[in-house]
Amino acid sequence: MRTHKKREMTMHRLLTTADIGKLVRKERRRQGATQAELAGMSNVGITFISQLENGKETAEIGKVINVLMTLGVDLYAEERDA
DSSP states (O other): OOOOOOOOOOOOOOOSHHHHHHHHHHHHHHTTOOHHHHHHHHTSOHHHHHHHHTTOTTOOHHHHHHHHHHHTOOOOOOOOOO
């Protein structure tokens, strides 16, 4: 993966697994990595990356967080009023 200058923080509202997958694909491509490269750096399989990018609803959350961390993407949760 290429090294890039620090970017300004951009927030994304993620409502579905497809939203997470789109973000992962966009960031992976922005960094110039292949699915195989990202899989290797994240210690997951290429199939997992492919399924994640395609919005698989049953993707293991621990692996998803690991992929996001590898890409330098922080995950936040905001509580809503009841």
